[in-house]
Amino acid sequence: MLMEGLAKFPPRPTGAGDMFQLFRDGAPRTRASLVSETGQSRSTVAARIDALRSVGLLVPAGEASSTGGRPPSTFAFDPRSRIVLGVDLGATHARIAVTDLAGEPLTHLDEPLAIADGPEHVLSWVAEAGDKLVAQAGRHRDELAGIGIGLPGPVDHTTGRPVNPPIMPGWDGTDVPAELHRRLGAPVMVDNDVNIMALGEHRTIAPDVDDLLFVKVATGIGAGVIMDGHLRRGAQGAAGDLGHVTVPGAGDIPCRCGNTGCLEAVAGGAALVEQLRRAGATVATTADIVALVRSGDVAAGQAVRQAGRDVGTVLAASVSLLNPSRIVIGGILAGAGEHLMAGIREVVYQRSLPLATQHLRITPSGAGAQAGVVGAAVLVIEQYLAPASVESLINAKEDS
Structure with a gap:
């Protein structure tokens, strides 16, 4: 009974980093309200407000309504105190955005870019485009809290290195964090592209949905898994790799991963391009297929609908296994x-x-298209604004 009673009350904030989490909802607070919420003394609360202001995370936000006497001052989170670079790399495209610490894009850029051109070319482009966007936003590189990047293949989340990515020749084992840090001088976090899309969708569109699958259907097919409100990567970061689940009845259709009958080999963009070419259509990319469908082409519409059925076959097993309340298709x-x-x-x-x-x-x-860059930024923001990280910022400021 004691444990049940305690479970109803979340632990109160202790340090400045913990107290800062209260401000992340965007609502201004007074010193008195923080004393009530934290159970700490007024002097302790005042000291922690000062510490958070010293690192730029809190700013004065005017005065609250007075109940008699001088109106109390309020303080609020300042998301524009630092910036984040969010990068979403696909098989044939790149999206990059500068956001604030709330994940709100300040400026962005979308361009065709082939991931198969290799890490040297692609990461050089990311660094150059990132520098230009930071300047375009009227900010400086030293204001970067970090860089988040999504790659279209398996990623070891602990190291940020791609692991045998089927559509990324020359990338296996590349130290992406080190390469981008060398070019831009900021901390770098790397994840699979569909994971960052899931984070972006969850943060911006469905923050109240605790159990969500985000399914990307493009050149490749994959899923980002949000369970109990958190991204789940699995033991080695391979959770959600739907594209390489075998489709019943697909037979011996070869897949780029080396296996046969994979969902990606049956319903991915490259597979549909080849299928429609054999039927006489003039298509070269997945975007061409979408254009055909939108123009009313019957064969393209039928091919895409069948691809949906194949994706649905694999998703049905996922629904039984994970019981999500929302499946989002991107x-x-x-x-x-x-x-x-x-x-x-x-x-x-x-x-x-x-x-x-x-x-x-x-x-x-x-x-939509912004899910990836916002999610990549969120990857960094959640780390940068975590209680321990905020404490480290304050300690570094005090030691300087």
Whole structure:
């Protein structure tokens, strides 16, 4: 009974880093309200406000309503005190944005870029584009809290190195954090591209959804897994690799990973391009397929709908295993609209148990193309603003 009673009350903040977490909701607070929320003395609260102001995380936010006497001063989180560079690299595109510490984009850039051109070319482009965007935002490189980057392949999250990425020749084992740090001089965090898209969607569109699968359907296919409100990467960071799950009935269709019958080899963008070419269509990229579907091309529409069914077949097993309340479909093929969505919904709702789908929603991405860059920024922000990191900032400031 004692443990049950304690579970109802979250632990009160102790240090300045813990107290700062209260401000991340954006609401201004007075010293008196913080005394009430933390249970600490007024002098302790005042000292911690001063410490947080010294590192730029808090600023005065005017005065609260007075109940008699002088109105009390309020303080609020200043998300523009530092900036973050968010980078989303796909097979054939690059998106990069400068955001504030709330993940709000200040400026961004989208350009075609082939990941197969190799790490030297691609990371040099990221560094040059990042420098230009920082200047365009009216900021300086020394204001960077960090750089978050998503790569279109398996990543060892502990080292930031790609691991045998099928569509990234020359990248295996590349020390991406070290290479970008050398070029830009800021801390670097790296993850799989679909993981950062899941983070971006969760933060901007569905913050109240605790159990969510974000599925990217593009040149490759993968899923970011949000469970209990947190991104789940698995033991080695390989969770959500739907593209290399075998599709029943796919036979011996070869996949770039070396196996056969993988979902990506059946329903990925490259597979659909090849399928439509054989049928006589003039297509070279996944974007060409989307354009055909939007123009009313019957064969393209049918191919995309069947791809949705194949994706749905794999997702149905995921629904039974994880029981998400939301499945979000993103990636360039999601731009084909209801053809893809209808195929996915048809199979998932048919093959999953009623209890698992009772409240399940399958929707297109609300964050769209910005999901990746925002998620990459969130990757950095969550680390930079964590209690221990805030304490380190304060200690470094006091020692300087």
